[in-house]
Amino acid sequence: MFTLKVKIGRGELTFQAPNEKSIFRASAVYGGLPDKCDCCQSDDLYLSFKNPKGNDYYSIKCKSCGAELNLHQKKEGGFYLVDGEKMTKYDPNASGQPPQQTTTDNIQWHNNGQQAPPPPTYNTNTGTDNTPSPY
Numbered sequence: 001m002f003t004l005k006v007k008i009g010r011g012e013l014t015f016q017a018p019n020e021k022s023i024f025r026a027s028a029v030y031g032g033l034p035d036k037c038d039c040c041q042s043d044d045l046y047l048s049f050k051n052p053k054g055n056d057y058y059s060i061k062c063k064s065c066g067a068e069l070n071l072h073q074k075k076e077g078g079f080y081l082v083d084g085e086k087m088t089k090y091d092p093n094a095s096g097q098p099p100q101q102t103t104t105d106n107i108q109w110h111n112n113g114q115q116a117p118p119p120p121t122y123n124t125n126t127g128t129d130n131t132p133s134p135y
């Protein structure tokens with residue numbers, strides 16, 4: 001029986017396998033796991049599992065800052081890591097677009113730097129749009 005010990009943060013995982021090839025496979029995945037958070041350098045890491053809507057997700061999380069590294073799953077079973085992938089923090093406000101800017105005089109600007117057109121105004125008597133045409 002072969003044994004492999006892998007440090008993950010402050011903890012340690014121990015794997016046992018019947019042959020060297022199995023240990024080598026385990027070490028290829030688990031030997032690449034971080035022992036410190038890539039975001040805050042904390043060693044307070046833990047293994048995480050969640051199952052939203054019946055889908056299994058496995059990851060390593062940082063208790064200090066909440067950063068996470070997802071383990072990718074093979075169809076035939078087992079995990080793998082993508083080269084160069086780091087622990088990252090989830091940002092619910094990240095839409096891929098820069099935030100819309102507002103100046104102190106409350107002028108709205110588009111993401112391309114041009115002033116946004118004024119909001120439409122409506123004639124309450126007739127219900128028609130009185131906004132001047134930009135053309």
